[in-house]
Amino acid sequence: MTIEAQDEQQAATKDRLLAAPISQDAGFLLAKLHAGGSVLNNRALAEFDLKERSYSVLILANSGLEPTQRELADFLSLDPSQIVALVDELEKRKLVSRAPGKQDRRAKTVTATAKGTQLLAQAAVAARRAESEVLAALSDEEAAQLKVLLRKALWG
Amino acid sequence: MTIEAQDEQQAATKDRLLAAPISQDAGFLLAKLHAGGSVLNNRALAEFDLKERSYSVLILANSGLEPTQRELADFLSLDPSQIVALVDELEKRKLVSRAPGKQDRRAKTVTATAKGTQLLAQAAVAARRAESEVLAALSDEEAAQLKVLLRKALWG
DNA sequence: ACGTATAGTTGAAAATGTCAACGATTGATT
DNA sequence: AATCAATCGTTGACATTTTCAACTATACGT
Numbered sequence: 001m002t003i004e005a006q007d008e009q010q011a012a013t014k015d016r017l018l019a020a021p022i023s024q025d026a027g028f029l030l031a032k033l034h035a036g037g038s039v040l041n042n043r044a045l046a047e048f049d050l051k052e053r054s055y056s057v058l059i060l061a062n063s064g065l066e067p068t069q070r071e072l073a074d075f076l077s078l079d080p081s082q083i084v085a086l087v088d089e090l091e092k093r094k095l096v097s098r099a100p101g102k103q104d105r106r107a108k109t110v111t112a113t114a115k116g117t118q119l120l121a122q123a124a125v126a127a128r129r130a131e132s133e134v135l136a137a138l139s140d141e142e143a144a145q146l147k148v149l150l151r152k153a154l155w156g
Numbered sequence: 157m158t159i160e161a162q163d164e165q166q167a168a169t170k171d172r173l174l175a176a177p178i179s180q181d182a183g184f185l186l187a188k189l190h191a192g193g194s195v196l197n198n199r200a201l202a203e204f205d206l207k208e209r210s211y212s213v214l215i216l217a218n219s220g221l222e223p224t225q226r227e228l229a230d231f232l233s234l235d236p237s238q239i240v241a242l243v244d245e246l247e248k249r250k251l252v253s254r255a256p257g258k259q260d261r262r263a264k265t266v267t268a269t270a271k272g273t274q275l276l277a278q279a280a281v282a283a284r285r286a287e288s289e290v291l292a293a294l295s296d297e298e299a300a301q302l303k304v305l306l307r308k309a310l311w312g
Numbered sequence: 313a314c315g316t317a318t319a320g321t322t323g324a325a326a327a328t329g330t331c332a333a334c335g336a337t338t339g340a341t342t
Numbered sequence: 343a344a345t346c347a348a349t350c351g352t353t354g355a356c357a358t359t360t361t362c363a364a365c366t367a368t369a370c371g372t
Contacts, residue, residue: 015311016221016223016227017216017219017221017223017227017228017231018311019219019221020215020216020219020221020223021215021219022212022215022216022219023307024303025215025283025287026193026287026290026291026299026302026303026306027190027193027194027197027208027283027286027287027290028212029303029306029307029310030186030189030190030193030306031190031194031208031233032232032233032310033186033306033309033310034183034186034187034190035233036233036310037182037183037186038183038187041183052183052187056178056184059176059177059178059181060173060176060178063173063175063176063177063178065172065173065175065176067172067173067176068319068320069319069320070318070319070320071172071173072173075173076188077187077188077191077192078360079359079360079361079362080319080320080321081320081321081322081323081360081361081362082359082360082361083320084320084321084322101319103369104318104319104368104369105319105367105368105369106318106319106320106367106368106369107318107319107320107368108319108320127181127183130183131181131182131183134182134183134309135182135309137308137309137310137311137312138305138308138309142305142308143182145301145305146182146302146305146306146309147180147182147185149294149298149301149302149305150182150185150186150189150302151179151185152293152294152298153189153290153291153293153294153302154185154188154189154192154293155171155174155293156293224350224351225350225351226349226350226351234329235328235329235330235331236350236351236352237329237330237331237351237352237353237354238328238329239351240351240352240353257350259338260337260338260349260350261336261337261338261350262336262337262338262349262350262351263337263349263350263351264350264351
């Protein structure tokens with residue numbers, strides 16, 4: 001069999017299951033696109049010793065919103081104990097710092113350091129590249145529209 | 157503080173981080189909507205002792221396409237060894253059966269039994285209800301458009 | 313002041329993900 | 343025909359992630 005024919009057959013068998021009704025299921029589509037995107041994102045961020053999770057925390061820490069760990073947990077849909085581990089690691093690397101909450105001394109706000117801001121600037125470039133890879137099959141308008149719909153589904 | 161004021165404040169702090177630039181990140185939006193959706197899906201499927209994963213396998217087994225385990229792994233973005241575990245469990249429950257591949261005796265095709273088809277019919281109702289909950293903020297047209305875009309991103 | 317609730321932290325347990333090896337089978341090459 | 347590399351399902355080991363229950367310190371309503 002020629003290489004070209006092999007590729008064709010691979011493509012055919014790869015998409016064979018597309019006919020199944022699960023391809024109409026939003027949950028499945030979400031899961032699959034997210035799975036593929038995670039791989040690319042994490043690959044892109046590995047260069048900076050970041051993963052999707054720590055990258056997310058770093059962005060929020062750098063937002064000027066001074067999120068508390070509880071807010072991070074809620075916003076990122078993670079358990080508070082996972083936030084502890086993420087912030088621990090970023091703090092050890094001097095990318096973020098913890099500060100006691102101003103009104104609530106139980107809470108700790110997480111803020112990016114100058115070093116964190118700097119690393120984030122570089123990582124964001126790589127992440128944007130990864131995102132455009134994930135959405136490569138969409139036009140710019142379609143990609144924008146997809147984000148609009150996702151945001152609306154999440155927050156109305 | 158009144159209950160109403162509490163609720164308002166909760167809503168306000170809940171969305172406080174929306175201003176962060178991560179809300180523009182497709183990977184994050186995908187992850188978050190998927191996370192929320194998984195909870196609802198699994199909750200809906202628990203009644204039938206199914207999870208998202210086993211439900212997906214059951215749908216594909218019931219599709220008439222007679223997928224092999226390798227095809228299931230590729231399509232569901234799972235490791236082949238995870239498919240083994242999923243099919244083991246469904247087979248134990250007599251919801252699917254394994255059969256040797258027709259052209260390739262290494263492969264095993266997975267097919268739903270009558271019992272599997274029957275359970276799937278019920279589970280699908282619950283799953284559809286969960287999906288419409290996840291996408292409740294979207295109109296029918298928007299939900300359809302979202303799926304179109306997700307499919308296009310995945311398969312062009 | 314008291315009781316209840318919440319923020320962060322720790323640590324353990326359960327679930328999931330990743331990977332390397334293996335036997336059986338296939339297909340290509342000689 | 344014999345061989346060799348590749349693939350399928352399976353197993354088991356290991357790492358990572360998720361989930362949960364406790365605990366301390368702090369906050370807040372009564």
